[in-house]
Amino acid sequence: MLSAEIKLHVIRPFEQDSNKVKTNIHCQPKSTTMSYAADDLDDGLEYQIDATVDVDEGVSIRPEDSDEEEEQTIIPTERKTENDDNTAKKRKKTNDKFKEKKRLKMEHDMAQKKKVATLNSTELAHHFTALLLKSTDDEATQLDFFTKKDFVDGSNYKEARTLDNFKDFTDKYNKGLSIILATSRVRIGDLYKSLGPKSNAIKIGKGYDSTIRADTKYIIGTVERVLNMKLKENGHEIKSIFLDATYQDQKLHSVLDEAKLCALLKQYEGVKIILY
Numbered sequence: 260m261l262s263a264e265i266k267l268h269v270i271r272p273f274e275q276d277s278n279k280v281k282t283n284i285h286c287q288p289k290s291t292t293m294s295y296a297a298d299d300l301d302d303g304l305e306y307q308i309d310a311t312v313d314v315d316e317g318v319s320i321r322p323e324d325s326d327e328e329e330e331q332t333i334i335p336t337e338r339k340t341e342n343d344d345n346t347a348k349k350r351k352k353t354n355d356k357f358k359e360k361k362r363l364k365m366e367h368d369m370a371q372k373k374k375v376a377t378l379n380s381t382e383l384a385h386h387f388t389a390l391l392l393k394s395t396d397d398e399a400t401q402l403d404f405f406t407k408k409d410f411v412d413g414s415n416y417k418e419a420r421t422l423d424n425f426k427d428f429t430d431k432y433n434k435g436l437s438i439i440l441a442t443s444r445v446r447i448g449d450l451y452k453s454l455g456p457k458s459n460a461i462k463i464g465k466g467y468d469s470t471i472r473a474d475t476k477y478i479i480g481t482v483e484r485v486l487n488m489k490l491k492e493n494g495h496e497i498k499s500i501f502l503d504a505t506y507q508d509q510k511l512h513s514v515l516d517e518a519k520l521c522a523l524l525k526q527y528e529g530v531k532i533i534l535y
Contacts (some may be wrong), residue, residue, distance in 0.1 A: 263335060265355070272532065275319070279323075284292050288291060295493060303478065307367060309447050324504070337481070340429060341441045365511060368511055369507060369511055371419075372504070372505075372507060372513050372515060373505050373507075373513070375504055375534065376413065376420055376502075376504040376505050376514060376534040376535060377413070378414060378534075379407075379410045379412050379414045380407035380408075380410040380411070381407045382404070382408050383406075383407070383409075383410040383462040383532075383534065384405045384407045384409065384410065387405040387409075387410075387521065387532075388405045388519070390521055391403060391404070391521040391525075394518060394519075394520075394522070397519075403525070405524075409524075409528075409531070409532055410531070410532050410533070410534075411432055411499070411531050411532070411533045413428075413432065413507070413533055413534055413535070416428060416431070420499050420535050422450070422452075422453040422455070424447055424452060425453040425454065425535065426453055426455060426458070428535055429454065429477070429501060429535075432474070432497055432499070432501075432533050433477075433498070433499060433501075434498045434531075435476075435479070435496070435498030435499070436475065436476065436477075436497055436498055437476065437477055437478070437497065437498055437499045437500065437501055438478050438479075438480075438484055438485055438490070438497055438499075438500045438501065438527075439460075439477055439478065439479040439480075439500075439501045439503065440481070440485065440500065440501065440502050440503060440514050440517075440523075441479060441480070441481060441506075441514060442481065442506065442508060442512060442513060442514050442517070442518070443481065443504045443508070444464060444481075444504070446503065446506060446508075447460070447462050447464065447479050447480065447481070450479055450503060451479055454477060458476060459472075459474050459475055459476040460475075460476060460477035460478075460479055461475055461478055461479070462479050462480065463476070463479070463480035463482050463484050463485065464480055464481070469488075471490075471495060478490070478512050481517075482514070482519050482520050482523050483519065484518040485523060486519060486522070486523050486526070491526070491527060497527055497530050498530065499530060499531045499532070499533055500524065500527060500530055500532050500533065501533050501534075501535055502515070502532065502533070502534045502535065503535055504534040504535060505534075505535060
């Protein structure tokens with residue numbers, strides 16, 4: 260806060276002392292005095308001005324033409340309120356519940372898919388008919404439905420369906436030239452290795468020698484690749500089709516999820532289907 264006291268004395272030199280005019284302007288309090296020359300206005304009068312400006316502590320007065328700029332320092336402060344803490348805790352709790360629910364669903368779906376390979380022939384017929392209807396938008400007729408005669412009942416195989424037991428399983432159920440359907444190129448390589456070098460198996464796909472010889476016993480490939488080969492039309496008599504149904508990738512995708520699986524199986528209608 261600024262306050263000023265200004266005393267103005269006007270002295271007329273040609274008048275008597277009794278005629279002096281004295282004007283006082285008071286503003287309290289005072290601390291700084293500025294003085295001006297007696298007759299700067301050149302009007303024949305003498306002026307004496309005493310100006311007092313009171314300045315609060317910590318405030319400085321500068322000339323108006325000063326080039327200095329005032330600097331203001333702002334120190335931001337952050338405060339995490341109790342409400343913020345509660346909101347964060349609720350959000351974390353919700354996220355944890357969602358993750359747990361998602362994990363349980365994935366485990367359930369994984370178990371259900373693995374269970375398909377152990378179903379008996381009648382149950383497999385119902386399952387694959389449902390897949391057929393889904394892939395054809397319910398346009399398939401009853402004549403197209405799968406029956407239990409289309410499947411080899413592998414429910415009696417009690418060993419774990421792993422790569423280590425794959426050769427044992429195929430040796431038990433294979434009756435001649437067979438197709439093995441897998442989900443990916445990597446999985447094709449795994450199945451090929453598990454069968455061993457003397458299994459007379461070939462891999463079909465880009466970069467592979469897919470020549471089918473007289474002693475070829477297994478043709479391993481994806482659904483798409485096998486469809487494009489048209490083995491039946493080329494005179495190759497297929498005895499059975501093995502589905503690598505137990506294996507699931509990181510996204511829980513298995514050969515049973517292939518969109519064209521039922522179309523391929525119907526292309527080889529009458530050939531026995533075996534799930535591993």
